[in-house]
Amino acid sequence: MNKFVKPKLVISKCLAYDCSNYNNHNNTFFEKLEDYLEIITICPEADLNLTELKEILIKKNNLYNQNKLIEEIKVLNEDLVDLLSEIDGFILKGELSSCNSMNCKFYKSYGNLYLSKEIGLFIKAISLLNSKSIIESHSRIDDISIREEFLRKIFLWARFRSVQKSNSLDSLLNFHQGNKLLIFAYGSKYIEELNDLISTSSRGNLEKVLRNYELKLYQALSSEINVGNSISILLNCFRFFSKYLLPTEKDIFLKSLEEYQLNQAPLSILQYMISSWINNYQVSHLKKQRFFNPYPRELMEVKSSELVLQI
Structure with a gap:
C-alpha cells in the first residue's frame, strides 16, 4: 500500500503527557500517534495568551466581530496564526473553557450574569484562522467510530x-x-x-x-462518512472476491457488514478484511484506493468497554 503523509496534530499538553489526567489505555493511543503523526502539544491558556484575550473580551462585553477578534489574536500571539495554518486536526481537553465546543459562558465585565453561551476561545480562534481543521475532544475520541x-x-x-x-x-x-x-x-x-x-x-x-x-x-x-455508500463499496468488492473465498470467510464478512450497518461494529474491520484480500490476490486497481487503507493499520483498533481487539 501507499506511504502515509504525516498529519500535523495539536494535542492539549495535559492530555499528551500528564498520565494523571488520562487513563493508561488512552495514553498508549497517544504514544502510538507519535509514530505516525507530527504532534504539537500546547496549553491554550498558558501558551497562547488566551487568558489575556478573555480579559479583553470581558471588558468589551464580548461584542467583537470576527475581524476584530482575529486582529486581537494576531496582536497577542502572531505565532498562533502561522501554527494553525497547517494543522490537520486537534484533540483538546473539552473541560477547559477555552477548548469547550459548546456552553462556554461569556460574562459581562461586572456581576455574575453571563451574556451568552458559545464555543470556547481557542476553538473560536481555530474556526476563524483555519476552518478546515478537524477538532475532537478527548472524551469523544475514546469512541471507536468517532476515533476512526x-x-x-x-x-x-x-x-x-x-x-x-x-x-x-x-x-x-x-x-x-x-x-x-x-x-x-x-x-x-x-x-x-x-x-x-x-x-x-x-x-x-x-x-x-x-x-x-x-x-x-x-x-x-463536513459530514460523517455515509454508511450506505460505504456498504455499497464493500459489497461490490465482496462480489469481486467471492469466487476466491471460503464459506466461512463469506459468513464472517456478511455478519460484520450487518453489524456495521447496525452501528455494532466499526468500518475498519471490513476495510481490513478487504485490504487483506486485495494483497492476497494482488488486485492492483484496488491497491491504490485509500478507502481500504485510510490511515496506518497500526492505528486500527477496535475498542469497547469490555474488550480491546487489535486487528
Missing part, C-alpha cells in the same frame, strides 16, 4: 496538503484517483463534482483548480 472518523479525515487532509505544496497537476490527479472511493463514501455528489473539476483541470489555472478542489473536499468532509 477523525483519523480518516486528518490523514486525508494531510495528503491533500502535500498536493497543495507540490503545486503539481500530476500530484492532484494521483490524489484524486487514489481517494475516489473514500470521497464517494462521504457523498456521491461530491465525487461527481470533483470528477467534473478534474476533467477540466488541464485547461484551467492550477491555483484556482486546487482552491476549488479544496473547497469541495471540505464540503464532503
